[in-house]
Amino acid sequence: MSLVATLPIAAPHTHAHAHARPRYFTPGVWIVTAVAAAGGAAWLWRMVLGLGASTHLTDSRPWGIWIGIDVATGVALAAGGFTTAFLAHILHREKYHPLVRPALLTAMLGYTFVALGVMTDLGRFWAMWHVMLPTMWQPNSVLFEVAICVMTYLTVLYIEFIPAACERFIGRVSLPWKFARLNGLVDLALRIADRTLGRVMTVFIIAGILLSCMHQSSLGTLMVIAGDKLHPFWQTPILPLLFLLSAFAVGYPMVIFESIIAHRSFRLPGERPLLSQLARFIPFTLGLYALVKIADLVARGAIAGLPTGGFYSVLLAAEMVAGVMIPICIFASPGLRSRTGWLFTAAALVVCGVAFNRLIVFLFAYSPRDPAATYFPSLSEFAVTAGFIAMTVLLYRLIAINLPVIEQLEHGHADRPVLAPASGGAV
Amino acid sequence: MNDSTTPSRNDQPVPFVPGPGMSRRAFMGAAATLAALTVNGKAIASGHGEGLSPDRMAVLVDLTRCVGCRRCEWACADANENPHGALEHYDDQSVFRSRRAPSDREFCVVNRSSACRDDGQPYFVKVQCMHCEKPPCVSACLVGAMQKDPSGVVTYDASRCIGCRYCMVACPFDRLAYEFDRRLLPRVRKCEMCRHRTQHGRLPACVETCPVEALQYGRRGDIIRIARERIAAHPDRYVDHVYGETEGGGTSWIYLSGRPFEEMSAAGLPALAPVSPAVRTETIQHGIFKWGAAPMALAALLASLNKLTKKGEAS
Numbered sequence: 001m002s003l004v005a006t007l008p009i010a011a012p013h014t015h016a017h018a019h020a021r022p023r024y025f026t027p028g029v030w031i032v033t034a035v036a037a038a039g040g041a042a043w044l045w046r047m048v049l050g051l052g053a054s055t056h057l058t059d060s061r062p063w064g065i066w067i068g069i070d071v072a073t074g075v076a077l078a079a080g081g082f083t084t085a086f087l088a089h090i091l092h093r094e095k096y097h098p099l100v101r102p103a104l105l106t107a108m109l110g111y112t113f114v115a116l117g118v119m120t121d122l123g124r125f126w127a128m129w130h131v132m133l134p135t136m137w138q139p140n141s142v143l144f145e146v147a148i149c150v151m152t153y154l155t156v157l158y159i160e161f162i163p164a165a166c167e168r169f170i171g172r173v174s175l176p177w178k179f180a181r182l183n184g185l186v187d188l189a190l191r192i193a194d195r196t197l198g199r200v201m202t203v204f205i206i207a208g209i210l211l212s213c214m215h216q217s218s219l220g221t222l223m224v225i226a227g228d229k230l231h232p233f234w235q236t237p238i239l240p241l242l243f244l245l246s247a248f249a250v251g252y253p254m255v256i257f258e259s260i261i262a263h264r265s266f267r268l269p270g271e272r273p274l275l276s277q278l279a280r281f282i283p284f285t286l287g288l289y290a291l292v293k294i295a296d297l298v299a300r301g302a303i304a305g306l307p308t309g310g311f312y313s314v315l316l317a318a319e320m321v322a323g324v325m326i327p328i329c330i331f332a333s334p335g336l337r338s339r340t341g342w343l344f345t346a347a348a349l350v351v352c353g354v355a356f357n358r359l360i361v362f363l364f365a366y367s368p369r370d371p372a373a374t375y376f377p378s379l380s381e382f383a384v385t386a387g388f389i390a391m392t393v394l395l396y397r398l399i400a401i402n403l404p405v406i407e408q409l410e411h412g413h414a415d416r417p418v419l420a421p422a423s424g425g426a427v
Numbered sequence: 428m429n430d431s432t433t434p435s436r437n438d439q440p441v442p443f444v445p446g447p448g449m450s451r452r453a454f455m456g457a458a459a460t461l462a463a464l465t466v467n468g469k470a471i472a473s474g475h476g477e478g479l480s481p482d483r484m485a486v487l488v489d490l491t492r493c494v495g496c497r498r499c500e501w502a503c504a505d506a507n508e509n510p511h512g513a514l515e516h517y518d519d520q521s522v523f524r525s526r527r528a529p530s531d532r533e534f535c536v537v538n539r540s541s542a543c544r545d546d547g548q549p550y551f552v553k554v555q556c557m558h559c560e561k562p563p564c565v566s567a568c569l570v571g572a573m574q575k576d577p578s579g580v581v582t583y584d585a586s587r588c589i590g591c592r593y594c595m596v597a598c599p600f601d602r603l604a605y606e607f608d609r610r611l612l613p614r615v616r617k618c619e620m621c622r623h624r625t626q627h628g629r630l631p632a633c634v635e636t637c638p639v640e641a642l643q644y645g646r647r648g649d650i651i652r653i654a655r656e657r658i659a660a661h662p663d664r665y666v667d668h669v670y671g672e673t674e675g676g677g678t679s680w681i682y683l684s685g686r687p688f689e690e691m692s693a694a695g696l697p698a699l700a701p702v703s704p705a706v707r708t709e710t711i712q713h714g715i716f717k718w719g720a721a722p723m724a725l726a727a728l729l730a731s732l733n734k735l736t737k738k739g740e741a742s
Contacts, residue, residue, distance in 0.1 A: 050610035059528060059604045062595035090729055092736040123590025123605065123613040130589050136570040140709050143593050144569035145716070206729045210722055221711050225563050225597040227675075227704035228697075237711060369601040369697060370526055 021401055022266050032390045039387010042380040054380040060373030068362035069385050070117025073355045074110050076247055081107025082212035083251025089205045098407040103255050105405050108157040109395050113388045142221045149215035156208045164403045166194035216247040223361050231365035232302045233316050245289040246354050252278050253350035260344045268408040276338045282331040290324045315360050323353015483579030485647035485679040488553055491664055492641035495537055495551035499633035503535045506621055506632030529555055531604040534618040540694035542686035554695035555618040556602045558679035564594035566705035579679045580622050585614045599675045599699055650681050670696055676703030
């Protein structure tokens with residue numbers, strides 16, 4: 001409807017031109033760069049002047065958007081990486097291969113900024129390495145499990161991405177200036193890495209999925225310890241299961257969301273038929289989440305609070321209707337999911353829905369003992385968060401242009417089977 | 428104050444000394460065992476005192492005696508080297524207009540509750556770290572900066588802390604304060620039950636200073652017994668509830684009140700389930716990862732799916 005028609009991707013376009021590598025900077029990219037630069041300045045401000053000067057955190061509200069958005073939401077939205085790897089590499093649905101690397105790149109960058117986000121938030125960031133010291137470990141801590149898994153998974157993600165660099169540079173290593181004499185050595189290293197990884201990649205893929213399941217769920221367990229400070233709509237012993245299921249559910253929508261934006265940005269025809277096929281899975285993953293979520297609300301009796309829940313009832317209803325029910329209907333309809341505009345709308349709804357869920361659990365539904373204690377993020381908090389997101393976009397673009405990530409960008413698309421042009425304009 | 432409500436001789440506060448017949452070495456041994464157990468993730472599973480010394484200490488707060496003089500706040504600041512003015516500044520009653528929580532400069536504060544005595548005088552509630560029996564902050568801390576000392580004190584070790592503030596999210600009472608204004612070396616700040624005094628046989632500063640003997644320091648078992656005895660002796664004076672005996676799995680600060688505790692909730696004594704939230708998370712966490720069974724099963728499942736589907740495609 002009208003919402004769809006106003007989306008940029010809905011505009012009809014029929015570009016199909018040849019493939020010089022796209023320019024890095026466009027007016028849009030300059031804007032993103034400005035956001036990243038502002039974020040960098042705010043980040044420096046925080047590092048130099050401390051948390052008190054740069055955030056609105058208080059004793060009652062010790063966690064703000066750096067945890068709620070940068071960490072909790074960042075981890076959830078990076079779920080495209082392991083869910084696509086599962087489909088293409090574990091279940092060997094080979095046709096989905098073109099979706100794996102972009103998702104992997106998003107996950108790699110996403111987790112990098114999760115780590116940076118955590119560091120920004122840590123009062124004693126310089127002591128972060130304590131987490132790696134076995135003498136410091138405290139395995140009763142859910143956060144310990146999350147920290148170890150995230151660190152390990154980030155390493156796995158970097159390893160999984162090495163083949164992309166190998167593909168691009170083997171036989172083409174040309175280092176500048178005096179480093180040129182190392183060309184042979186680097187080339188050899190890349191070849192060795194490529195051959196070794198080729199044999200053991202399955203192990204890393206399995207490890208990646210395993211680690212993802214572990215910390216995606218533990219991220220939910222994290223807030224169980226807040227007890228009745230977390231509203232009963234969300235406080236449940238199965239919060240880890242709900243976090244895991246919603247991570248499964250947001251994986252493919254995130255891939256669809258990104259694919260449409262990336263192809264549009266690079267003026268490529270897009271992968272609509274493949275995305276439509278991927279979209280068939282979403283009603284099941286999202287439906288399973290909805291089922292368990294509702295069953296949990298009913299089983300605990302929390303649902304009885306819905307008529308009197310006020311603000312919290314609105315949050316719950318918004319999350320479940322806009323983020324779950326509507327997208328299920330769109331993705332379940334073959335007619336709608338075959339149109340780019342609808343695909344994008346539904347994917348964006350799921351992405352926002354899961355992001356909203358994380359924000360609710362970590363911020364909105366958390367009530368400190370002091371009812372007068374409020375939290376609204378400071379300008380620096382917003383700037384740093386926006387800056388990290390902008391940096392993710394900029395690095396994604398940089399790597400997508402220079403390494404084999406997006407198939408249509410790498411090989412051109414003229415010689416590929418003709419894909420239907422994006423047809424969102426028909427909506 | 429009538430005679431029978433003043434503490435009797437045997438109610439006298441006793442500084443914490445490692446249990447009868449417990450040598451210093453045995454005490455250190457017990458501490459080390461506790462630390463080792465904690466590292467193995469097995470310590471104090473149910474939150475009912477297992478793994479804690481039977482001689483762990485507690486403080487009884489008799490709200491029917493407290494007059495809201497705030498001498499304890501002054502003594503606390505003084506004993507912990509926190510900034511504080513002269514004692515007279517603590518006569519200021521205007522602070523009672525809003526609800527207060529301990530801060531990075533005040534480890535204990537007194538709130539005025541909405542509850543009133545028969546004579547119309549309000550009840551006051553002194554609040555500070557409750558030193559839970561099964562502290563969620565200890566369970567939450569990923570680097571072991573928060574520890575439950577065998578003497579009952581929940582301690583904080585800044586040299587381990589990375590500043591994640593998960594302990595503050597975990598605290599069921601919101602009693603942890605953070606030095607947000609320190610740039611590089613922020614610490615969590617809290618009452619440590621004056622352990623720097625008690626280990627030298629002195630009383631916690633607030634207990635020592637309280638002019639109306641509203642506070643009493645002693646072994647937790649004794650404190651709860653005394654609380655029950657007071658209720659039994661004066662059922663007209665006290666409601667029949669020992670706050671902190673089971674709240675949140677039990678605390679080391681034990682409260683008696685003349686009005687129902689629901690009326691003290693806004694002043695800082697929330698109604699809490701009798702189990703520590705940490706028990707729940709540890710059950711979930713160690714359940715999911717017990718012997719690594721679930722992760723290993725998932726890995727095996729993924730590996731076999733990978734193999735099976737590969738064959739399917741080849742044929």
